[in-house]
Amino acid sequence: xxxxATLLGTAMIAAGVGFLLFAALGLWRLPDTLSRLHALTKxxxxxxxxVALGAACLSxxxxxxxxxxxxxxxVAVSGATIGHLIARRLMRRPAA
Amino acid sequence: MMLEFLALGALLAxxxxxxRLILGPRPADRIAAAQLAGTGTIATIILxxxxxxxxxxxxxxxxxxxxxxxxxxxxxxxxGRSS
Amino acid sequence: xxxxxxxxxxxxxxxxxxxxxxLTLRDRTGTVAxxxxxxxxxxxxxxxxxxxxxxxxxxxIGAGLTGALFLRGARRLGPLRARPPAPAQAxxxxxxxxxxxxxxLWAFATAPAESLYPPRVAAAxxxxxxxxPVTAVLLNFRAWDTLLEIAVLVVALLLVMTxxxxxxxxxxxxxxxxxxxxIVVPVAVxxxxxxxxxxxxxxxxxxxxGAVxxxxxxxxVLGGVRVxRRVLRRALTAxxxxxxxxxxxxxxxxxxxxGALLGYPDGQAKAWIIAIEGALTLSIAATLxxxxxxYGRRSAR
Numbered sequence: 001x002x003x004x005a006t007l008l009g010t011a012m013i014a015a016g017v018g019f020l021l022f023a024a025l026g027l028w029r030l031p032d033t034l035s036r037l038h039a040l041t042k043x044x045x046x047x048x049x050x051v052a053l054g055a056a057c058l059s060x061x062x063x064x065x066x067x068x069x070x071x072x073x074x075v076a077v078s079g080a081t082i083g084h085l086i087a088r089r090l091m092r093r094p095a096a
Numbered sequence: 097m098m099l100e101f102l103a104l105g106a107l108l109a110x111x112x113x114x115x116r117l118i119l120g121p122r123p124a125d126r127i128a129a130a131q132l133a134g135t136g137t138i139a140t141i142i143l144x145x146x147x148x149x150x151x152x153x154x155x156x157x158x159x160x161x162x163x164x165x166x167x168x169x170x171x172x173x174x175x176g177r178s179s
Numbered sequence: 180x181x182x183x184x185x186x187x188x189x190x191x192x193x194x195x196x197x198x199x200x201x202l203t204l205r206d207r208t209g210t211v212a213x214x215x216x217x218x219x220x221x222x223x224x225x226x227x228x229x230x231x232x233x234x235x236x237x238x239x240i241g242a243g244l245t246g247a248l249f250l251r252g253a254r255r256l257g258p259l260r261a262r263p264p265a266p267a268q269a270x271x272x273x274x275x276x277x278x279x280x281x282x283x284l285w286a287f288a289t290a291p292a293e294s295l296y297p298p299r300v301a302a303a304x305x306x307x308x309x310x311x312p313v314t315a316v317l318l319n320f321r322a323w324d325t326l327l328e329i330a331v332l333v334v335a336l337l338l339v340m341t342x343x344x345x346x347x348x349x350x351x352x353x354x355x356x357x358x359x360x361x362i363v364v365p366v367a368v369x370x371x372x373x374x375x376x377x378x379x380x381x382x383x384x385x386x387x388x389g390a391v392x393x394x395x396x397x398x399x400v401l402g403g404v405r406v407x408r409r410v411l412r413r414a415l416t417a418x419x420x421x422x423x424x425x426x427x428x429x430x431x432x433x434x435x436x437x438g439a440l441l442g443y444p445d446g447q448a449k450a451w452i453i454a455i456e457g458a459l460t461l462s463i464a465a466t467l468x469x470x471x472x473x474y475g476r477r478s479a480r
Contacts, residue, residue: 010098010099010102013099013102013143013146014102016139017102017105017106017109017139017143020105020106020109020135020136020139021105021108021109021112023109023132023135024109024110024112024113024132024136025112027113027116027128027129027132028112028113028115028116033122033124033125033128036116036125036128037128039132040128040131040132044132044135045135047109047135047139048135048138048139051106051139051142051143052142054146055142055143055145055146055154058099058146059146059151061151063151064151064154067151067154067155067157067158068142068154068157070158070161070366070370071138071142071154071157071158071161073362073366074158074161074162074164074362074363074366075135075138075161075164077165077358077359077362077363078131078161078164078165078168078359078363079131079135079164081165081169081355081356081359082131082165082168082169082172083128084355085168085169085172085352085353085355085356086124086127086128086168086171086172088172088353089124089172090122090124097182100181100182100183100186101182103182103186104182104185104186104189107186107189107190107193107223108189110193110216110219110220111189111193113216114196114197114200114216117200117209117212117213117216118200118204118209120206120209123206123208123209126206126208126209126212127208127212129212130212130215130216130246133215133216133219134215134219134242137219137220137222137223137242140223141223141226144223144226144227152231152381152382153226153231155373155374155377155381155382155383156226156231156234156235156238156382158370159235159238159239159370159374159387159391160219160222160238160242160243162363162366162367162370162391162394162395163238163239163242163243163244163367163390163391163394165359165363165398166243166244166246166247166394166397166398167211167215167243167246167247167250169247169352169356169397169398169401169402170246170247170250170251170397170401170471171208171250172350172352173349173350173352173401174250174251174254174349174350175254175350
């Protein structure tokens with residue numbers, strides 16, 4: 001494994017974990033439910049995609065790319081859909 | 097060593113969704129916190145796999161990712177008015 | 180302090196904290212969310228303990244589907260009424276927990292350092308037809324236990340049929356669910372097939388694959404797939420019961436062929452195991468879906 005790939009992978013993972021920590025911070029500190037959903041759908045997706053990409057850089061076998069890529073895809077699609085659905089429900093029935 | 101610290105960071109990010117889970121105030125907030133914790137867990141598993149050099153763990157992360165949306169979907173579809 | 184020790188300490192504290200939250204939060208959605216988080220952390224703990232098979236099962240069933248089932252129950256029960264437990268009740272629970280903890284501590288302290296089973300399983304693994312020791316135990320050496328577990332699932336389904344809780348009619352979720360289902364459902368089916376196949380040599384197997392498949396099924400049901408409900412329910416019920424039927428037939432057939440119940444013929448063990456696990460996967464998935472959708476004729480609202 002080349003030094004460049006190791007450095008790049010570690011840097012991306014560090015950035016991804018940073019995004020995840022900020023997502024948690026945002027979920028905690030943002031003032032209302034609709035703004036908190038931003039933390040869930042954006043920071044979260046970016047964080048996991050960076051972590052998966054970094055882990056792919058660090059892995060020895062290209063076979064690891066498939067599960068990691070699918071992970072990032074599934075989390076991105078799930079987070080976006082759930083965020084949208086929750087927001088839609090809140091707009092229609094503010095008490096929920 | 098570095099990767100192990102990063103795995104710890106991902107675990108802490110998972111646990112950092114707890115304040116919102118406790119505070120609420122709406123049910124939607126708590127479900128959002130659980131969803132965020134799910135993503136954090138997937139990241140933690142990927143990092144454990146990378147730190148210990150076991151790509152088999154990536155399959156497990158995939159199982160989590162495939163089921164990540166089920167509870168959220170159930171919450172929205174069931175009306176989310178059980179508070 | 181090394182990061183690994185810190186990781187394990189944070190994990191252990193997190194599991195205890197989330198379990199406490201799941202018991203004490205005065206909000207049903209909150210308790211379900213805390214329970215799910217406990218499941219996620221317990222799966223991570225199993226991973227750290229070197230039991231990836233159990234971690235997978237916990238991930239698929241504990242963290243994924245139980246949350247949906249609990250939310251369904253919570254909706255039927257309605258809001259939580261604040262009613263602290265009576266002092267005698269709390270004292271009895273504390274006493275029970277203390278006795279159980281003491282018994283576990285005693286069992287842990289007096290357990291022999293070496294477990295008896297791994298060497299015996301390793302010695303017989305050659306003849307089992309698979310190379311994953313967990314699958315070998317579950318579907319060859321102790322297949323009888325697994326047969327009874329499937330019977331337990333069928334009993335759960337029969338209970339739901341008999342009690343017939345009101346049917347759940349999911350709200351319409353709008354247009355964005357379709358692209359979601361188009362991506363997630365095929366990937367989930369792929370993952371389930373992968374788990375089923377690799378169960379022979381790596382962590383995976385029928386329970387995990389069935390749970391992932393059930394997750395895909397629930398996504399379809401909640402997304403409002405257009406199928407005649409009665410046809411769907413009949414098909415799922417047939418599938419759910421087929422697992423136990425296939426397993427029982429296999430047991431009888433192996434009795435007839437080899438003279439031992441669930442003793443597979445020499446050299447063919449792998450084919451038998453894959454056939455049984457395939458049937459079980461579909462059956463477990465159908466059962467979990469039916470536990471969510473229910474059988475009742477009355478609708479919930």
